[in-house]
Amino acid sequence: MDFAFTDTHTMIRETARKFADERIAPGTIERDEKEEFPAAIVKELGELGFMGMMVPEEWGGSGLDTTSYVLALEEISRVDASVGVIMSVNNSLVCYGVNRDGTKEQKEKYLRPLAAGKMLGAFALSEPEAGSDASNQHTVAARDGEHYVLNGTKNWITNGSTADVVLVMAATDRTKGPKGISTFIVEKGTPGFSVAKRERKLGIRSSDTVSLSFQDCRVPAANRIGAEGEGFRFAMRTLEGGRIGIAAQALGIAQACLDASVRYARERKAFDRPIAELQAIQFKIADMATNIGASRMLMLKAAALKDRGEQFGAEAAMAKLFASRTAVESALEAIQIHGGYGYVREYLVERYLRDAKITEIYEGTSEIQRIVIARSLLK
Numbered sequence: 001m002d003f004a005f006t007d008t009h010t011m012i013r014e015t016a017r018k019f020a021d022e023r024i025a026p027g028t029i030e031r032d033e034k035e036e037f038p039a040a041i042v043k044e045l046g047e048l049g050f051m052g053m054m055v056p057e058e059w060g061g062s063g064l065d066t067t068s069y070v071l072a073l074e075e076i077s078r079v080d081a082s083v084g085v086i087m088s089v090n091n092s093l094v095c096y097g098v099n100r101d102g103t104k105e106q107k108e109k110y111l112r113p114l115a116a117g118k119m120l121g122a123f124a125l126s127e128p129e130a131g132s133d134a135s136n137q138h139t140v141a142a143r144d145g146e147h148y149v150l151n152g153t154k155n156w157i158t159n160g161s162t163a164d165v166v167l168v169m170a171a172t173d174r175t176k177g178p179k180g181i182s183t184f185i186v187e188k189g190t191p192g193f194s195v196a197k198r199e200r201k202l203g204i205r206s207s208d209t210v211s212l213s214f215q216d217c218r219v220p221a222a223n224r225i226g227a228e229g230e231g232f233r234f235a236m237r238t239l240e241g242g243r244i245g246i247a248a249q250a251l252g253i254a255q256a257c258l259d260a261s262v263r264y265a266r267e268r269k270a271f272d273r274p275i276a277e278l279q280a281i282q283f284k285i286a287d288m289a290t291n292i293g294a295s296r297m298l299m300l301k302a303a304a305l306k307d308r309g310e311q312f313g314a315e316a317a318m319a320k321l322f323a324s325r326t327a328v329e330s331a332l333e334a335i336q337i338h339g340g341y342g343y344v345r346e347y348l349v350e351r352y353l354r355d356a357k358i359t360e361i362y363e364g365t366s367e368i369q370r371i372v373i374a375r376s377l378l379k
């Protein structure tokens with residue numbers, strides 16, 4: 001497999017790196033402390049064309065491939081994983097799904113502004129009793145003429161309170177299990193749709209994570225994506241792409257850990273020499289770099305398969321599984337290398353650990369990724 005980057009890939013990566021270092025980095029610590037949503041940055045990401053990177057230009061997107069997208073997302077997440085997840089959900093879960101399965105009218109009304117960063121999207125699959133067991137949907141959508149009436153609760157929804165539109169998975173026929181689920185585009189402000197609870201989180205604290213409530217919420221039937229009963233398949237296919245994005249987010253965090261560790265090891269002296277000269281430190285840095293390299297290869301392979309129109313679900317799961325573990329381990333080692341400084345808030349590495357952990361949980365836990373990988377081999 002050829003991993004040579006095109007001029008466009010290199011240009012996108014450089015643009016993302018510059019934007020991350022110059023525009024995102026300055027307020028990162030403060031936003032994390034205040035749990036403040038980076039609204040101005042999200043707006044600028046839209047202007048850069050980073051909120052609908054893989055959406056065709058005819059629908060207002062940047063018309064780029066998945067490789068460009070993950071290179072950009074890694075750079076953004078290297079500096080601020082909260083911004084990374086906001087960008088990832090809009091691109092991978094919302095724009096990608098609507099572009100793939102939406103009607104022309106849905107694309108005109110929703111995809112065009114979503115891709116241009118003029119609207120923000122969220123993806124509401126998880127529920128109090130439907131996290132890993134995603135087909136166990138208790139939110140129901142009952143047909144009533146030209147509308148569906150939604151009732152239920154969604155949990156841990158990224159972008160949930162800031163989003164202009166939410167893709168909501170709901171059971172249109174609970175007796176049919178996964179085949180009785182449908183997807184709806186629900187606009188903010190629709191009567192009966194409200195934010196139920198704002199989560200206070202360990203990490204990615206400036207991203208917006210909420211529970212959503214639907215109480216007799218009437219949604220036009222024209223806002224259903226795909227046929228009735230296609231919603232679970234829609235969610236699973238969409239999450240396959242999303243998992244490459246989370247691999248990129250994890251990789252960005254891991255790379256930040258490595259960069260900080262190398263910098264610190266050169267500067268910090270112990271026993272009259274820089275700690276970079278101690279093998280105990282060198283081995284940690286070497287392991288970190290090796291795992292990061294392997295994560296990057298897995299991520300790029302999954303992206304390349306997706307761009308070639310081939311099956312990529314198992315490869316996406318492998319990339320997410322490995323990169324998320326790498327992010328957590330790299331953060332732990334970065335803290336160890338930094339010693340006491342690693343444990344205090346004025347150094348960035350304690351945040352890397354807090355941010356890294358979620359990459360092993362959302363868009364399918366590591367245990368779910370192993371199920372997806374094993375099923376692809378044993379079917």
Ligand code: CAA
Nearest residue numbers: 125131132133134135157158178233236237362363364368
């Ligand atoms: N593509 C297409 N179809 C798929 C599919 C895929 N990737 N995966 C499953 N399906 C189909 C199956 O083929 C099956 O249909 P058939 O019977 O016709 O073959 C149907 O869907 C049901 O599939 P399963 O029997 O495999 O369903 P399951 O209940 O055993 O669940 C699972 C499988 C892999 C565990 C799935 O529930 C899963 O992925 N769970 C994790 C959910 C998840 O990732 N949640 C993330 C929430 S979103 C989020 O985190 C976003 C955020 O805010 C950051």
